[in-house]
Amino acid sequence: MSSIKHDPITTEIIQSSLQAACDEMFVAMRKTAMSSIIYEVLDFGTAVTDSNGNIAASGAGIPAFIAMCDKAVQAVIKKYDSNQIKEGDVFATNDPYNGGVTHLNDVIVVMPVFSKGERIAWTANIAHWPDLGGMAPGGISADAKEIFQEGLQLPVIKMIENGNPIQSVIDIITANSRVPQYTLGDMWAAIASIRVGEKRIKDIANKYGTEIFKNSVQQFMDYGERTSLDALSSLPHGTYHGEDLLDDGRKIQVDVTINDKEFIVDLRNNPEQDDGPNNASYDGTVVSAQMAFKGITSSDFICNAGTFRPLKVLCDEGSMFNPVRPAAQGIYYETDIRSYDLIWKTISHLNPNKSSAGSFASICGTFMGGQHPDTGATFIIIEPQVGGWGASSVGDGCSANFSAFHGDTFNTPAEISEARHGVYVDQMRLTDEDGGEGKFRGGKGIVMDYRVRSKNAWVSVAYTRSKSLPWALDGGNEGGSNYIEVIRKNGDLEKYSVVTGLTLEPEDVVRIHTGNGGGCGKPELRDKSMIEEDLLNEYITLEQAKKFYKYN
C-alpha cells in the first residue's frame, strides 16, 4: 500500500514482523520434525538475514543457535554467482569448515527471498538431524580422528532448484543415513520451515514496499549496533587476560580488548587442534564469543548482525578453536563451552550488574542405549544434564539448570524415562558434595541414578569441568565436579568423565553427578541467617557449615 509513510512505527512493525516470521518458522519446524532431539530438546534454530547474509532476526530453542545461520548464507553467496541463486532454490551445508559452524549432524538449509525480481532476504534453518552416517550411530563418537568418520559432508550444495528437488542429492542423503525415514522427515520439515519464512517475508515486503522493508532491516541492525556500542561505552576499557585449564591439564587463554568501538577476543596461542573430535570451527568459536558478548552487554533478545558488529575474534589456524581439515569436530560443543566460559571468566567482573562466578559449564552429554526389557525395542537416551550455576555479588547461584548454551531445554521426567527407556530412576536430587561455598554460594548440581534393567546396555559420556573446576569470584570457593559413577551389581565402583560404549548389565547403576557452581565472596562473610537457613533446608550439613563457614 503506497499510502503508508516510511515512519518509525512502520519500521517498528516490520521489525516485529521479522521476529514473528522467525517464530513461525520455529513452530513449523517443531511441529513437523520427526526426531525428538528437534521437537523435544529444541536443538534447532531459524533465522532471517538480509540479502547479503547479515542476520536480521532469529528464533531458537537454545541461545547457542541464535546467531548461527548467517554463516551458511554467506557461504552460499561466496560460492555461487548471483545468477545461480534463483527464486525457489534451497541450499544446504553441514560443513563446519564452510558455513556449517558446528558438527555434521547440524544441517543448515537456506533459501533466498525475492520480491519483484530482487533478492531482499534469506530464510534459514539449522537443526540436528538424527543420522548422516559416520562411524557411530548418530554421528558423534569420541573415537573419531577425522571428519570423514563423522558422516556425510554437504559442502554448501544446492538441493532444490526453482522449487524442484534435485533427486540425486536427496538420494545421496537418504543412502547415507541409518534412519533415512527420520532424516528425510526432518529435511522436509526444515524446508517447510524456510518456505513459511519466505512467504511471510514476501508478504511484508509486498505490503510495505521493498525499499521500506530493506530500510527497516538495516535500521534494525543499526539499532542493534547502537545498543551494543552504548553498552561498550559503559564498560571499563582495556585489555583483559584470562586463563583456564582443560581437564587434561593443558592451559587455554584469551585476551579481551574493549574500547568504544570494538570488543576484540584474541584466542591466539591456544592448544593445537585435537587428534580426536574435541575441536570447534572458527565460526563456532565466534558464536561462543557472541554469547559471552551478549551476556556482558545486554540481556535482551535482540541479536542481529548489528549487535555483533563491534565484535572481532582472532584465532590461530590449526588450533582447537580454529582447526584445519580434516580435524574431527563431533564434540565441538564441549570445546565451544570451554572458550565461552573462558571469555566469561575474563570479562564477567567488568559489569557489576551482570557478573557471576563460573557454573558447571558442560553440556554433560549422556548417551545410553539397549533393549527395552518390556518391549524388546531399542531405546536410546541422548540428553544433556542440569548442574549448578555460579553465585553473584547479589545472591546464590541457580541450582540444577542446563548450561548457558541451553535455553528452552527441558529434562526428561523420571516417570517418562522409566516408561520409555525401561530403566529405573532411583533418585534425582540436589548434590550434597562440597564446592561453591562463599558469601553467596554456587547453585547446586545434581545426583541422578539410572538403574539398568536390560542386558547389553551401554553408556557413553564426554563431560568437561571434571578436574578443572568452576571458577569462583572475590574469594569464594571453586565449584564441584561433573562425572559419572558406574556402580556394578556386585558393588564395584568405577568413575568416568569420558567413556565410550561402556557395557552395562541389569542392576548396574549409572550415577550422574554434576557440580555446584562457583561461589562469590569469602565464605566466612556469609550472613549467619543464610547459613542457618541452609542448615534448616539441609543444603549444607553442620559439618560443612563448620568447615567452610566457621559456623558455631
Next chain:
Amino acid sequence: MLRVATDVGGTFTDLVYFEIDEKSGKALSIKTAKSDTTPSSYEKGVFDAIEKGNVDIAKSTFFAHGTTVVINSITERKGVLTGLITTKGFRDSLEIARGDRPDFFNLRYQKPKPFVPRYLRAEVPGRIDFLGKELNPLDLSGLDDVIEKFKKHNVQSIAVCLIHGYANSMHEQKVIDYIKSKWADVDIVASHQITREWREYERTNTTALCAYIKPIARSYLDKLNDKLITSNFSGNPYVMQSNGGIDTFESTKTIPLTMIESGPTSGVLGAAELGKLIKENNLITLDVGGTTAKCSLIENGNVKINTNYWIEKNRQSAGYPVMLPVVDIVEIGNGGGSIAWVDNYDKLHVGPQSAGADPGPVSYGKGGNSITTTDANLITNRINQNYFCGGEIKADMDAVSKTIEPLSKKLKFTNAETARGIIRIANNNMINALKLVSVNKGYDPRDFSLVAFGGGGGMHATSLAKELNIPKVIIPVNSSVFSAWGMLMSDLRRDYILTKLTTMNDQAIDILNKTFIEMEKQAEESYKKENISKELISFKRFGSFRYLGQDHSVEIPITNSKFDEASIKKIIEDFHTQYEKEFTYKLENQVDMIQFHLVAFAEIEKPELQERKVTNIKVEDAVKETREIDFDEMGVHKSNIYNFDLLEPGMEFAGPAIVEDPSTTVVIFPNQKCKVDKFANLHISIEGGK
C-alpha cells in the same frame, strides 16, 4: 424467577442476571450491575453488586460465580504454609523442575522459588512402577516424625505426590489415611485426586499449589455460601472452573485449584455458546480489558483445553506448571489502560505496564500522567470525547494533549500521528497474541470469525481481522459483561484424565472398555453424591495417542461406547489422519494410547434467549450523530455514529462508522459492512483483508 452470575475481577465485580418468564421459560431481560471489588473479603463486593442491582436473591434459582480468589492467593503469595510428602529420592523435584531457562542471556537467572521450602519436603520409601505395579512396599514408619516436624513449623496444609501415583493411587491413599488418622484437622490433598497424568514435577507442583490455596479457597466458598443462605437463596450455587464449565461449591472445595482461571474462561465459554446460537463453529476470541488482552480459539464448537498450563511463565521466568484442564488462553499485557512509552532509542512501545483503574488513563482526569491506548483512541475520535464512559466522565482532553506532547516531540510526530502510532503498536501486539493461538498452532485465520468483547474488543477487532485476513468480526450485544453472560449459559463439567500407556493392539479392546466405564462410574458417583440425577449426565470420551517412541501426542474424540477389533482399527485410522493434519506426515510405527480423557457434563436448564424486537425503525434513526474519525492509513472520514441500543435485527450499514453504547465502542472501517442479527449482535464483514 432469576438467574444470576457474578464475576469478581481485579477492579470491578460484575453482576449479570436474566429475568425468566415462568410460563415460557424465556429470558425476558438481561440486567447488569457493577461494584468495586473488595480484596479483603471478596464476598462483600459480590453482595454489594447484588444490592446495587436490586436483585432479590431469594427469587433466584441459579447462582454462578467467577472468582479470582485462587489466582490472587498464588500471585500475591498469600497461601498457607504447606508441607509436601513425596517418594524417596525425589524431594528436590520441585526445585530441579525442568532445568529450562527462557532468559537466554541472563547468567544470573533465578528459578521461580518452589511453593514448598526444602525443609518441609519429606520423603517416604516405597515404589510403584509405571504400570502401577508395586515394586517396594510403602514404609510409613517415618511419617510420625514428619507430622511432628510439620506441626512444629505450623504447617497448615499437606500435599502428597508419589512417583507413578497416577498409575496406582494406593500408596498416596495410604499416606493420606495415615495422616488423617493422626492429624484430623489438617488440610490434605493427594495428586491422584487432582490428576492422573504423568510427569512428576508438573504433578507435584500442581498438588503443592492446590494444598497451598486450599484452606483459603474453602473458607471463601463457605462464607459466600453462608451469605447466600442467610439471604434465603434456595437454588444451587456454582463456581466457574478453568475447564470452561461450572461446578458445585462442594466439589470445588476438594480441589479448589480448578478455579485458577475461573475469570478468563467464562468469556471463551460465552463465545462458544454464542457460536451455537448463531451457528458459527470456528471462532477466535478476543477479550480486551483494562490491563490485558486475552485470546483463545474454538474449533468446531469445542473450546480448546490444555493440561500443559503454566502460570507466571514469560521470557524472564520458567513459571509454574498447573496440570489441570484449562481453557487454552494467551494473555498479553495490552489493554485500554496500557501505557505508551518511548525508549532511549526513540522506539515507541505500548504496555505491558498499565495505568489500571486508578489513576487510569490521562483522560479520566484522576491524575494519570501516562498516555494509554484509551487516550490515543480518544484523540483519533474513535472513542466519543463527549460520551466518555457512557457520559459518566468528562474526558480531559487538555491533559491528554499536554501529556502526549513529549512523546510526539521525541518521535518528531504531530499528536495525531503519535496517537495513530500507539494504536498501531497496540494492534501489532494483539496480532502477535492472536497468531499464537491460530497461525502458530497450524490454524488458518481465514477459516475463523473473530468474536471480540470486553471494554476494548470492539475498538480494535476490525483492524486486527483485516491484518490477519479474518473474514468476519462478531461483536456480541452486551459485550462488556460478556464473561458473566457466559456463566449463565454453562453446564456442569468435570474432566477426568488418566495416563495409561496402552499399545493399540487386540489387548487394547479390554483395557479401553474397562477404563472408560470405570471413569464414567467414578463421574456418576461423584455427581450422585451431590444429588445430581443420572439423566442429566452425558459423557464425551477422548484419547491421546502417539507413535511409539514419540512424545507429542494428538487427542482425538472417541465416539464408541463399546470397543471391538473394528473400532480399535478405526481409532488408529482416525489418529493417523489427525496426526497427518497436525504434523504433515504419518508413520508406519506402532500406535500407543497415552491418556484417557473423559468429560462428564451435567446439564443445567438454560433459558431461551429473547430476540431483539423489530419496531421497523429505519437504520438512519439509529444514527445519533456524525463525527470526524481518524482511520489512520484509511484517512479521516466524517462517519455515522450508531446507537447500539437502537440497532434492530436485519439492519445493515457500511463503514466508515462507529457503534456506541455506554460501555462499548465498535470501529467500522471504510469498506467494511455491518449486519445486525436477531439478537442484535453485530456481524462485520472485512473486505479483502490485507
